[in-house]
Amino acid sequence: MKKLTLTVLSVCFSYMLIHAQNYENLAPEGFDQYQADISHGDIDTITYESKTVGNTRRALVYTPPGYSKKKKYPVLYLLHGIGGDEWEWYKNGTPQIILDNLYAEGKLEPMIVILPNGRAMKDDRAVGNIFDSLKVQAFSTFEKDLLNDLNPYVQKNYKVYKDREHRAVAGLSMGGGQSLNFGLGNIDQFAWVGGFSSAPNTKAPSELLPEPEKAKSLNLLWVSCGDADGLMPFSKRTSDYLNKHKVPHIFYIEPGGHDFKVWKNDLYKFSQLLFKPLDKSKFNQYSVLGMPAETNIGSNAYPQVLPDHRVIFRTKAPDAQQVQVDLSGKYDMIKDEEGFWSVTTDSIGPGFHYYSLLIDGVAVADPASETFYGMGRMASGIEVPFAGGDYYALKDVPHGEIRRKKYFSPVTRSWREMYVYTPPGYDESEEDYPVLYILHGGGEDERGWVMQGKTDLILDNLIAEGKAKPMLVVMPDANMPGRGFDEAALKQFEAELKQVIVPLVEEEFRAVPDAEGRAMAGLSMGGIHTLYSGVQNTDFFSSPGVFSSGWIQGMQEELANSQYEFMKENSDQINGNLKNFWVAMGGQDDIAYDNCQMMMKEFDQIGIQYKYYEYPGGHTWPVWRDNLYRFVQLLF
CATH class of the missing domain: 3.40.50.1820 (Alpha/Beta hydrolase fold, catalytic domain)
Structure with missing residues (x-):
């Protein structure tokens, strides 16, 4: 009897830990028990x-x-x-x-x-x-x-x-x-x-x-x-x-x-x-529980997203001394008698977010969740439902395909990989398609726009609605071996793009082979590549899109100044060649916001024509999905 009582108490304790802030949203014990000493209604x-x-x-x-x-x-x-x-x-x-x-x-x-x-x-x-x-x-x-x-x-x-x-x-x-x-x-x-x-x-x-x-x-x-x-x-x-x-x-x-x-x-x-x-x-x-996140693997019930966007995490680590969730801040988890650790977070912004479990100080991926290459390593990701996310929802519309292409690059002297989105009906058609070359950010790779960005769903839905022209979208690896944001890395990727990626795409896919049919965009680090390769080559790309980016103050000032000088000397050509020069930021919470504002002041002084757009949300994938959704509607 004592063992049974302890087991029941353990289960109850576990439940209370998981639901902490939501436990009061259940009826209390005895709510449905008859009480003789109160007034009663009639049936x-x-x-x-x-x-x-x-x-x-x-x-x-x-x-x-x-x-x-x-x-x-x-x-x-x-x-x-x-x-x-x-x-x-x-x-x-x-x-x-x-x-x-x-x-x-x-x-x-x-x-x-x-x-x-x-x-x-x-x-x-x-x-x-x-x-x-x-x-x-x-x-x-x-x-x-x-x-x-x-x-x-x-x-x-x-x-x-x-x-x-x-x-x-x-x-x-x-x-x-x-x-x-x-x-x-x-x-x-x-x-x-x-x-x-x-x-x-x-x-x-x-x-x-x-x-x-x-x-x-x-x-x-x-x-x-x-x-x-x-x-x-x-x-x-x-x-x-x-x-x-x-x-x-x-x-x-x-x-x-x-x-x-x-x-x-x-x-x-x-x-x-x-x-x-x-x-x-x-x-x-009001809710007690949330719905399992769509990024959960298989039938895992946790993480759960509550209607108010708080997230309930639960994981088993019986031998751990401390477990935390690192998601827009660190949350201490509480351990129950069975070795399960649980916590309910604050309200999290809608859309996609990276997160990690910190088990005794070591960052690991949550075994219950999908993992994504981001933050320079494999990390867990969670989708928080977004009322405005219909544009990247899976719908009953014609769907394109994501194709994986491996190639050997003489520029980097290594095997590399890219993903290519082909629009619905591509294989049945004989026409040539314009191409958007879109780049990921630092700590990510060619998988970013495929997995985190939902590029195929965004394009499928826009094409079905007649809001975007059918196009190829090429998502290459913009990381250069052993380099970061210096000019050598930017030049090397420019060579990779012009000498290897674009020729390969135009040889193996039915792509429009001129500047009118090429656009380039990127987020964060990819935005810097776009500022360098896109603006330097307006006879090669007709529409650059810069998402959450700008020349980095204190790190790239010499490089930025040389670029501004180039733009000043070639402003007529740049303004004449570019159909769309689109700059977007994730509001003042975006870590690139100040860099971008300084850059646009320089553009204004030089006389460079561009369009600016803000979507609040910081330096995050919800912002960049929205940027892609809006940018492709301007193209071709």
Whole structure:
């Protein structure tokens, strides 16, 4: 018995460590236990005539403690699942106990709760094949029964408010799908909508909310699901769509599967929010758990990204003395009895971020996550969902290909590698394509724009929308052996580019073989290469793009001055040859910001024509993805 108790305590301790700041977002122990010494509401059965079904139907009604016919109440319609009826919540979910306890604690607005039968057909019992098409269709038919028969009956026989501000609908599983379908389909009737573990009957998001702007008038839109529930994809796709269209909602992810332990907790949390003023700006702080990051390997549950962009990390290192996460700062992890270390970070900016685990001071990649070559080594990476990231989402559009090309370079006297994006239809076409040569930053290599940059998805989507011309994108290795940012390295890469890479591309791919068909861009170190090779060779490249870069003060001043002198002497040629000279920064948080501002002042004095763009986010891949997205739309 003692060993069992210790095991239970260990599991509970582990859970509390993982969820630290989110533990209060679960119902407390005993929330669903009957208490004899408090006031209780009443449960009654009602019958109403249903013109929709053509017979008399039944529902249960919960009236709160102290219910009075002299005052008006708001109404919550609480719907059951596919295998239940009007008794399912009462028998398995004990709403009468949960709500009584909340009233006793002063946490609930007095309300009437209707527990209807959501299977709107004459034989509405949950018997036989509950998945029969007629029985499933009856759940859809219930929308008319609810709005045209049941709700009018409730308004006639109970002292209830008749406006949408005092009417809510929520349900579990099939009833969760009904609640989202009915609530979002009738926003003029419901101001409070909750879907608990919503089932496949939930309409596709674009059908559910063809005009997302209207849903912003809802007082509360709640979408919840257990983390181990196989129906999670239906809740997530709804939340993703709402995020995309900036519709305030609570996406509440909790531990558990498809059962009443989850749904009781949902009712406990959801009911406390009803019919009260709410701060929608705090909706993303309610969730207990997050979704596994899309950069996780296989079925690893952690790292998890919470709706407010905090990240939960968990790793097993039983022999370690100290474990930290290095992600936009260092976070100390806490060890449990089983050797798992856990921590929840602060809110992290959206998009892609490198991170490492520091185990007793040694930086290592997280074995649960994808790794990327960055920071001069292999490091873990995490994607934090971004509402504006639709432009690099995987969509049902024609897709190009990423091709890997190895070659021997007589410039470096070594085997090297590049990646080449070919647009959709390249192999079937006979036309020549313009080419963008795009370069990575320091500490990265030719994989950067492929893996971290999502170049293929950005181009696929833009080409499908007709916003970018089909083009080849060449992503070479811009690192020169044993060199950094000095002029020798810049000259060597210029030779590599002009003597090896471009000729090879134009020989082996159908590429436009002139300056009009060539553009060059790069981020950080790649931006410096672009400033050197692109501006020095305006008869070779017609459009240079400089992302998060500029001549480095205190390190490249002599080199920069020689470049400014060259540009001054050749300003007419440069301005005449270049179609687009595009400079972009990640706002004032970008480590290259000051360098860039100094450089542009020199450009202005010389009379060099360029366009400047800022996208806030610092010196990071979210900025550079956006830069690529905008730059390619200007080309060719």
